[in-house]
Amino acid sequence: MVSKPCVAMTLAAGLLATCFSAPAALAADLKIGIAGSPTSMDPQFYVIGTNSAMARNIFDGLVNQDDRQQLKPALATEWTAVDDTTWQFHLREGVKFHDGSDFDADDVVASIARVKLASENSPSSFMPYVKGITAVTAIDPMTVEFKTETAMPLLPNNLSRIAILPSEEGETPSSDLNTGKGVIGTGPFKFVSWIPDSTIELARNDDYWGDVSEWDNVTYKVFSNPSARVASLLSGDVDMIEQVPPADIGTLENKDGVGIVSNSSNRVMYLHMDQDRDDSPFAKGPDGQNPLKDVRVRHGLSLAINRQAIIDRIMDKQGVPAGQLVPEGYTGYVDSLKPDPYDPKKAKELFAEAGYPNGFDLTFHASNDRYPNDSLVAQAIGQMFTRVGINTDIVTLPKSVYFSRASALEFSFIMGGAAVETGEASGVLGPLLETYGDNSGRGNRGRYSSKAFDEALQRGRSLLDADARDKALQDAMKIAIDDMGVIPVFFLAHTWGLENSLTYNGRTDGYTLAANVHSAK
């Protein structure tokens, strides 16, 4: 039926093209509803999920992270550690930037050097990822050599976070790239336009070195309100959304024409306990002492939590119980560490053993606007503690107040969430559990400290051999969980809602990358 009028118009040659191209153009445009707006188009300005996810559409690193955050070759095809402090990266031939210029070693050198420049005025810069690199040199146009201060087995992981720009932009400050003007990468999409808090438009890079995307044009729209995000998917304003709120998952699953993709994320929700002070402000036994210093009490608390119930009832099944701090498949994951079962009887026994047969007083502080359902999860955990005889109060605070006060150690028992952005365990073990000091354990708000743990972690950071490193990080993980330095509760899930005509392989980092969206066959 449709083709007939077209045939009739063959005389009008111009119209013929319209007849065929119109449906094709419709099919190859993709609209995605995202939860937060990037704050800058400079990929090296600010370490925050919204910015990094958008940058992945436009830029590549020397190394990229796959769906499960494991490393895969990108602008570098292979890399080798020449000796303890030297790495060589062999670059991919024939890669072109969006402006048509060729990619070579000079671009890498300039991009790494630019991180320092882009860190000016950055609220959280990329400097930690290039720290320890003493020199970057182009040996030939297709080989780059990195010299490091000490052995840095994680250099490739760190470099997967650094976007590569053309060398001409090595001196361009982020105040220039911020608005998107002159943003040129090698990624699957080219930057077209950006209205902050509203829309980002991208166009396909036909010369992409990897799989060329099937989408001609991609529009990202920002919907910070979860219900509005769901409504825009249902009304067809967008084809796909990220971060489906738990309450709406059932609605989308039961609706014709749309579906849900969900997978475990790299963000673990954990409980930090004051293990330093004898007199802790919000944890007091009958004798006034801090019960959280006793390892039996910490294990008891973990056993008192019904993880599956929290996931089923509060998170609408969007989560996975956690018995350690990284999800399966990550370097440092220990097969034998299972999530603690729900065992209130055992918990009470442990409390009694530790000298608290009648429990103790605890005030549990948590954020209420940082993680999905964070205040509800805290309330549920508080009730579970009360059930095993601990007199628990819950206080939830907005993140703008909560994190400052938690860092100042004003609390005794807190909840947090940590994402492993480098794809291996030291990225979470270090900040959360290493002995607090000038250069270590910066997020260790419980002040857990163990010599054996620190040594194992340090080994894991310095061994170049992948298996040996995995083993060392596993040792560190086992020590931390044996001591119950933090209580892992569950891994958050990432959930996408999309039309049935599309497929998306979820990602542990939660990024919504247009190049990975395909039309269903």
Place this chain on the structure above:
Amino acid sequence: MTAYLLRRGGQTLLTLLVMSILVFVGVYLVGNPVDVMISATATPQERAELIVRMGLDQPVWVQYWHFLKGALSGDLGNSFLYNRPALGLIFERMPATLELAFSALFLGLVFGIPLGVIAGLRPSKPESRGIMAFSILGFSLPTFWVGLMMILLFAVKLDILPASGRGETVNVLGVPLSIFTTDGLSHIFLPALNLALFKISLVIRLTRAGVSEALQSEYVRFARAKGVSEWRIVFLHVLKNTLIPLITVVGLELGALIAFAVVTETIFSWPGMGKLIIDAITTLDRPVILAYLMITVLMFTVINLIVDLTYTLVDPRVKIDGGSE
């Protein structure tokens, strides 16, 4: 008149100064932005450097002095998150918010006044009761819920209007506006109506009260006795006298519409200033919070001034030079 304007200008400056001190101290007390923004893996040196770079290592009064110096030269500081001037960020989003606020105000007046007049003239008729029932709903239903219901009805079920975002814009004197394109109009209708619902109800109530009060007055009875036509009585004598309280309230409400359209903006993903301030508050992006509140205060004082000047146009008894206050 000039003396009056000068005096008002002086008062505005004083208000701005007091406001800036209050906001500065308030934001300072809430928490340290570095703790919210920096990644968990940052070292103490990086943290310390960041604090120095943002000037947060200085005592609060030194920080305030820097802010004041900058403000006097028109620089309210750079946003921490966007690394761009805070004022620029706000002005970029201002057209969208102003457009939404004025559209809502327009709807409020266009629907509110006639309905209010009807309800005031014939209070016991069923249509008047209907109007008043509607106004009660308009007052009491929460904006976010009505917004979501509107999306559900018009965008999801009926599929006749877009659910969110701002439509195509055209540049009018360099300002991107969407009310001059059909796509833009279809996008603005729902959020504007959502925002207007409360205003319509308010205008209905004010107009009705004014009309029924004016109907009792001596001059209306006299006009009736004189045989002046009902139409002329209502539209000339009654309506004009109900306008004074209406102008006061509508002026203030316009300020509120502009400054606090945030709920509607969030639900309809309208790229206005409201979303900016909410993000700034949750991330403690101090320069943006400060600049936003300064602009809001300035806006309120300017609107109040315009309201006062409008009185003289509507009511010749009001004189602005000194005496009539």
